[in-house]
Amino acid sequence: GEDVEQSLFLSVREGDSSVINCTYTDSSSTYLYWYKQEPGAGLQLLTYIFSNMDMKQDQRLTVLLNKKDKHLSLRIADTQTGDSAIYFCAERASNTGKLIFGQGTTLQVKP
Amino acid sequence: EAQVTQNPRYLITVTGKKLTVTCSQNMNHEYMSWYRQDPGLGLRQIYYSMNVEVTDKGDVPEGYKVSRKEKRNFPLILESPSPNQTSLYFCASSPTPQGAGIQYFGAGTRLSVL
Numbered sequence: 738g739e740d741v742e743q744s745l746f747l748s749v750r751e752g753d754s755s756v757i758n759c760t761y762t763d764s765s766s767t768y769l770y771w772y773k774q775e776p777g778a779g780l781q782l783l784t785y786i787f788s789n790m791d792m793k794q795d796q797r798l799t800v801l802l803n804k805k806d807k808h809l810s811l812r813i814a815d816t817q818t819g820d821s822a823i824y825f826c827a828e829r830a831s832n833t834g835k836l837i838f839g840q841g842t843t844l845q846v847k848p
Numbered sequence: 849e850a851q852v853t854q855n856p857r858y859l860i861t862v863t864g865k866k867l868t869v870t871c872s873q874n875m876n877h878e879y880m881s882w883y884r885q886d887p888g889l890g891l892r893q894i895y896y897s898m899n900v901e902v903t904d905k906g907d908v909p910e911g912y913k914v915s916r917k918e919k920r921n922f923p924l925i926l927e928s929p930s931p932n933q934t935s936l937y938f939c940a941s942s943p944t945p946q947g948a949g950i951q952y953f954g955a956g957t958r959l960s961v962l
Contacts, residue, residue: 741890772953780891780953805912825890834879834898834945835906838890 740827741824743839750847755813757842759826762807769802770836774824780825783811813844821846850875854939854954862962866930869924869957871939877952879945880922881906882914885956894914894937897922898945929961 740762749755761769763848767788772780786793786809792802799812813820823841830837852873861867865872873880881896883906897916902942913925913935922941926933940951 745888770950778956782950782952785950833896833904833906834942835881835893835896836883836891836940836951838883838892840888840890841957 741826741837741839743824743842746843746845748845748847750814751800751818752830753816754823755811755816755820755844755846757811757813757824757826757844759811759839760807761809761826761828761837763828763830763837764796764804764834765805765831767831768829769800769809770827770829771798772827772838774825774841776822783824816844818846818848819833820844829839850952852941852952852954853940854937854957856957857955858958860960860962863930864928867926867929867959869926869937869939869959871922871924871954873922873939873941873952874920875941875943875952877941877943878916878918878919878939879943879951880916880939881951882912882922882924883938883940884908885938887947890937894924931958931961933959935959 742760770785771783797814801810825841826839827836855870882894883891895914897903939954942951943949
């Protein structure tokens with residue numbers, strides 16, 4: 738069935754790069770997403786990638802997609818303390834439009 | 849400003865007392881959805897609606913009802929809340945169910961059922 742898996746926690750130092758990984762199972766997903774949730778807030782769409790792309794870059798964010806291995810990653814360059822949040826990977830079910838979320842990765846950025 | 853508005857933001861209630869969480873979007877989106885967020889489980893879809901008067905169950909619909917009488921509103925109804933419905937709830941909307949269908953989320957409603 739549909740499933741999205743992420744590691745639960747990542748800690749980095751300010752200025753380093755962060756890489757958050759995600760695996761998914763639904764090979765028919767055409768779009769994959771990264772959302773950010775800051776404490777006490779809703780979900781903010783960071784970026785998304787179409788399944789026929791391998792990479793997408795948007796300022797400090799780089800998304801890599803390995804469709805063969807069903808692996809998605811989000812790289813944040815020059816990580817700042819303001820990047821501390823929970824990051825959710827999600828795929829969209831093509832028939833219902835449902836977003837299938839991973840458990841979320843808590844990113845802790847140490848000064 | 850384009851937004852999804854949920855009310856209330858926080859709610860404490862007792863078992864069995866009917867409650868409604870409202871959701872409204874001002875973007876003329878066809879697709880609306882409710883999710884609940886629980887620690888370690890991410891977000892799971894409760895119900896969704898493809899358009900007015902069209903609703904369907906998501907992954908965890910038990911104990912919930914929804915209605916979609918108007919395009920902009922999609923209330924979530926708990927007829928007889930129980931403690932296992934204590935959670936953080938999010939409403940979301942997107943232009944259509946297909947395509948990139950970027951979903952916009954409300955700020956969330958934190959519900960505690962005692």
